[in-house]
């Protein structure tokens with residue numbers, strides 16, 4: 294039977310590959326069936342490529358002004374039209390992608406690192422530390438995230454980097470709580486008790502059992518949070534608390550153009566569309582990851 | 593008196609409580625027993641009688657809070673370890689005293705291969721062993737616990753193995769450092785009958801080969817009959833009967849033990865219906881006066897509700913007034 298022979302060959306091949314590669318291929322099998330997630334991945338890949346190659350793709354620089362050419366409707370020369378300084382909106386959006394993606398990734402990585410550390414301290418070592426850290430999270434989460442970011446930026450001074458720091462701080466409790474609850478669950482798992490029963494110490498248990506079993510939910514939450522981080526950065530930019538002129542940050546572009554919304558709607562439309570696409574893209578990926586990773590997490 | 597070899601593990605008046613929102617729950621209420629080198633000791637009792645709490649107390653693995661050893665001593669080779677430092681316990685665990693658990697499905701980490709987990713266990717207590725040597729030892733351990741295709745198994749994940757295979761892997765991990773005492777907390781409860789028998793045979797074989805003492809925790813006296821030399825019967829956090837397995841099967845001296853014996857399936861051929869002891873284990877600490885078994889006992893007397901019987905007798909002890917009066921006959925069935 295050629296078919297069973299093939300199946301055998303396949304399982305044998307699967308056995309011979311490294312466990313890590315196996316896990317990835319298993320994940321991909323389930324992820325690729327998820328059409329919306331693939332769509333989201335497509336969007337984000339396109340944005341990442343555009344951001345990386347912005348220098349080569351963009352017809353103009355971010356601050357090439359041409360006042361005589363201001364507020365031009367989209368045309369062959371200016372695909373997305375021009376703004377009130379006569380700058381090419383398409384070019385600005387490409388460079389803006391760099392800013393937004395950078396803020397999104399860096400802020401989330403920062404939150405994950407700090408949140409994971411605090412979550413482990415709280416969940417694993419517990420007691421007083423847990424009370425202190427958990428209260429801190431509660432307090433941070435009691436404020437609407439954008440208000441808290443505004444307050445932090447107000448203290449640090451408005452700039453894109455400070456907005457990034459603010460967003461990272463605001464999102465720390467999201468990961469802190471997630472990791473803490475994973476730690477509490479995994480800590481009680483029989484395999485952790487079993488590991489301790491053969492003499493494994495705390496650090497090894499944390500790195501060998503608890504972190505590996507927390508990575509999947511962190512990745513899912515992280516992806517979803519990139520979307521909110523980008524949205525928050527745009528919000529701060531819109532409020533004048535983020536990127537400063539002439540940086541082509543999308544939120545800033547929106548707020549700078551809002552008086553032209555009637556006469557030159559493209560000045561608002563395209564930055565807005567860029568934000569929406571990126572946010573939707575990351576959300577779709579996040580949902581897809583959750584669906585693909587979760588069954589493996591049900592121990 | 594007979595000169596007996598010294599016990600490797602001796603538990604003396606062990607009391608373990610959980611401090612919950614509803615107050616102190618005395619899960620283990622003062623128990624004494626000992627295990628000699630190479631011996632297989634059974635601990636039986638219904639669910640909730642404190643068997644697991646006893647073993648976790650010995651291992652120093654009580655969930656704390658809320659669990660705490662509030663009294664008594666645990667001697668390992670003569671040294672009291674009941675309040676030993678975590679660093680000291682970590683050296684003992686695996687190396688000297690190891691444990692296997694009830695659920696082979698959950699006692700392996702789902703995200704690592706069998707090999708990774710087995711090698712990790714070997715490395716824990718043999719840091720300087722070369723990689724090749726560790727791998728050889730893993731393969732050998734898997735073979736020793738009767739697992740075929742050992743080399744391939746090393747690369748497989750726990751979910752690719754059956755329950756029986758996983759329990760064998762757990763035994764391999766527990767035996768990886770040649771412990772002197774192996775605590776097996778209902779190692780076969782989650783497995784079906786044929787697999788159960790194979791695992792028990794494996795444990796007997798390992799006991800003979802390595803002279804590792806085994807504390808076999810179970811709620812099934814059938815398992816005890818198959819494996820153990822001596823047995824301790826626990827009820828509601830206390831020992832109610834203790835002695836050589838043969839004596840206890842032939843002349844049980846506590847109505848509870850008798851009930852357990854009658855509820856063994858298929859011991860005397862097919863039974864129409866399995867005997868069950870009426871009622872259920874009282875909540876720890878809920879009975880403060882008299883015999884703990886009185887509410888369920890067929891032979892209950894007036895004094896059972898007032899006075900608390902002591903554990904008494906020679907080699908074969910029981911905690912029941914029926915057997916503490918001189919000349920009293922055996923309990924009728």
Ligand SMILES: Nc1ncnc2c1ncn2[C@@H]1O[C@H](COP(=O)(O)OP(=O)(O)OP(=O)(O)O)[C@@H](O)[C@H]1O
Pocket residue numbers: 610612617619637638639640641642643644645646655658811876
């Ligand atoms: N984490 C805990 N918190 C509070 N009480 C507990 C806890 N763990 C155990 N107990 C108490 O200890 C008692 C004994 O539990 P234990 O797990 O030792 O029973 P067991 O004899 O092992 O039963 P089983 O056969 O079901 O495994 C239980 O009745 C319960 O009330």
Ligand code: SF4
Pocket residue numbers: 846847848883884885886887889890891892893896901911912913914
């Ligand atoms: S002491 Fe009394 S109640 Fe307790 S087991 Fe013996 S006969 Fe039954």
Ligand SMILES: [Mg+2]
Pocket residue numbers: 643644645777778
């Ligand atoms: Mg138990």
